[in-house]
Amino acid sequence: MSSSVQPMRVKAAYHRIVDNFQPVFLVSLAAASLVALMRLGTEELTSLVRELQPVHLFFIGFLPAAAVIFYLMRRPCTVYLTDYACFHSSFNHPLARIPMASFVEHNKKTPSMNERSVRFISRLLERSGLGEETCLPAAHNFVPTHEYCTLDNARAEFELVVFSAIDDLLAKTGIAPDAIGILVVNCSLFCPTPSLVDMIIHKYNLRGDIRSMNLSGMGCSAGLISVGLARNLLQVAPRGSHALVVSTETITPNYYVGNERAMLLPNCLFRVGGAAALLSTSPVNARFRLKHLVRTHTGAGNDSAYRCVFQEEDDEGNVGINLSKDLMVIAGKSLEANITRIGPLVLPLREQLQFALSLVARKVFRARTKPYIPNFSKAFKHFCIHAGGRAVIDELQKSLSLSDEQVEASRMTLHRFGNTSSSSLWYELAYMEAKGRMRKGDRVWMIGFGSGFKCNSAAWECIEPAPNADGPWATSIHRYPVVIPDVLKH
Numbered sequence: 001m002s003s004s005v006q007p008m009r010v011k012a013a014y015h016r017i018v019d020n021f022q023p024v025f026l027v028s029l030a031a032a033s034l035v036a037l038m039r040l041g042t043e044e045l046t047s048l049v050r051e052l053q054p055v056h057l058f059f060i061g062f063l064p065a066a067a068v069i070f071y072l073m074r075r076p077c078t079v080y081l082t083d084y085a086c087f088h089s090s091f092n093h094p095l096a097r098i099p100m101a102s103f104v105e106h107n108k109k110t111p112s113m114n115e116r117s118v119r120f121i122s123r124l125l126e127r128s129g130l131g132e133e134t135c136l137p138a139a140h141n142f143v144p145t146h147e148y149c150t151l152d153n154a155r156a157e158f159e160l161v162v163f164s165a166i167d168d169l170l171a172k173t174g175i176a177p178d179a180i181g182i183l184v185v186n187c188s189l190f191c192p193t194p195s196l197v198d199m200i201i202h203k204y205n206l207r208g209d210i211r212s213m214n215l216s217g218m219g220c221s222a223g224l225i226s227v228g229l230a231r232n233l234l235q236v237a238p239r240g241s242h243a244l245v246v247s248t249e250t251i252t253p254n255y256y257v258g259n260e261r262a263m264l265l266p267n268c269l270f271r272v273g274g275a276a277a278l279l280s281t282s283p284v285n286a287r288f289r290l291k292h293l294v295r296t297h298t299g300a301g302n303d304s305a306y307r308c309v310f311q312e313e314d315d316e317g318n319v320g321i322n323l324s325k326d327l328m329v330i331a332g333k334s335l336e337a338n339i340t341r342i343g344p345l346v347l348p349l350r351e352q353l354q355f356a357l358s359l360v361a362r363k364v365f366r367a368r369t370k371p372y373i374p375n376f377s378k379a380f381k382h383f384c385i386h387a388g389g390r391a392v393i394d395e396l397q398k399s400l401s402l403s404d405e406q407v408e409a410s411r412m413t414l415h416r417f418g419n420t421s422s423s424s425l426w427y428e429l430a431y432m433e434a435k436g437r438m439r440k441g442d443r444v445w446m447i448g449f450g451s452g453f454k455c456n457s458a459a460w461e462c463i464e465p466a467p468n469a470d471g472p473w474a475t476s477i478h479r480y481p482v483v484i485p486d487v488l489k490h
């Protein structure tokens with residue numbers, strides 16, 4: 001056996017023990033009792049058996065059986081990711097890539113935007129980490145753009161993005177639409193009536209008894225909230241049920257036309273994108289197993305966290321999303337809150353101890369030591385960090401001490417697709433799969449951030465990597481990773 005295989009086996013065994021602590025403990029206890037009984041001499045054993053009353057025998061048989069039944073009944077059933085699909089544009093569609101230069105030109109033609117704002121936009125675009133192939137809504141092909149940001153066009157954008165992703169998913173999985181019993185959709189800023197779930201149910205003729213949920217206003221971390229919600233519903237639905245989760249942001253109605261810098265930033269970062277994922281309690285054809293999902297909210301009583309991604313009107317009455325300059329610091333703190341909860345579930349014991357000691361030293365004894373950053377590479381092979389912006393990825397890379405390769409999927413997703421809000425994590429997973437880096441048994445950590453302020457994370461284990469690079473990266477993976485140069489300030 002090679003020297004590298006041994007530690008991997010030990011690690012896999014460790015994960016199995018931690019994941020199945022209760023049964024491992026009970027089986028060990030039973031084995032220890034059996035060994036103790038066998039150590040008794042035959043005479044001692046016979047006299048012990050003779051002394052047993054019927055009531056003892058009843059409890060000896062009944063209690064272990066009751067414990068096993070209780071354990072099996074209480075154990076939530078495992079939820080699997082059957083597959084996922086992401087929207088990607090084809091160049092012959094009106095919703096196509098819009099070069100940065102055209103975007104800046106079109107901004108110039110927006111009467112309410114002044115020259116200073118246009119200069120700011122063009123400066124930010126150079127430094128944003130976004131490439132030339134990201135996708136804007138069809139309205140951005142027209143001038144003045146804001147006049148085309150209508151409700152009809154917003155619906156058309158949603159339909160194009162989401163229906164394409166769902167079509168792809170249904171084709172990949174071969175699942176019939178009427179086998180879908182649960183539907184969860186999250187889209188933060190576009191919330192029409194009838195709702196987005198109604199649009200999907202109508203289009204795909206889904207079941208009349210479908211349990212459907214429409215999440216809006218939940219920000220970029222809502223994708224994992226949807227996964228968590230679908231998981232909870234699946235665990236109380238009949239075994240083998242299927243849940244469709246759709247994560248997207250509709251850009252059309254959110255074009256900000258004022259001159260507030262903090263509100264111009266989203267125009268530069270957010271791009272069209274969406275993903276559809278099929279979850280099930282059936283392991284048949286499953287590609288990933290959902291191991292953990294941890295949600296943390298740091299907005300309670302905390303004004304700066306609550307307001308750091310805030311939809312509002314500027315002084316001229318133009319509606320937009322105000323992104324605070326404090327966002328990176330707040331994201332760092334909310335990440336800390338999240339890793340405090342997910343760490344014990346996934347980290348090896350040694351890392352947990354070091355993290356706990358550092359936390360106690362700082363919180364209880366007010367020691368001025370640096371927080372200990374657990375080595376999450378010991379728990380995960382792949383990292384999907386929300387591609388919120390270059391500075392957000394920088395902050396997370398620093399906070400988690402990750403290598404350039406570990407944040408490559410996030411940076412490349414930002415470059416190729418922009419900030420696609422809650423769906424960005426799926427584009428990142430697709431990147432790793434398209435690169436052929438995913439292996440059976442690999443663990444993946446998805447970390448989403450968003451308004452509120454929330455940090456949600458999910459741990460997956462790969463069962464079956466993608467058979468090919470089909471998907472959002474099909475036409476561009478050979479060009480990635482690209483070097484993203486540091487642009488000097490001017």
Ligand SMILES: CC(C)(COP(=O)(O)OP(=O)(O)OC[C@H]1O[C@@H](n2cnc3c(N)ncnc32)[C@H](O)[C@@H]1OP(=O)(O)O)[C@@H](O)C(=O)NCCC(=O)NCCSC(=O)CC(=O)O
Nearest residue numbers: 127128219220261262323324325327388389390391450451
């Ligand atoms: C936009 C950037 C790429 C710019 O990078 P730079 O290296 O140029 O950094 P920088 O900080 O010097 O910024 C350049 C100029 O932009 C200005 N600037 C930057 N951030 C600003 C903000 N929030 N409000 C107002 N101005 C801002 C700076 O003052 C500076 O202006 P001057 O040069 O004049 O001094 C980066 O700052 C970035 O990635 N920011 C994070 C974006 C973000 O918040 N993403 C999360 C989206 S929300 C999300 O994804 C979740 C959700 O919606 O729920």
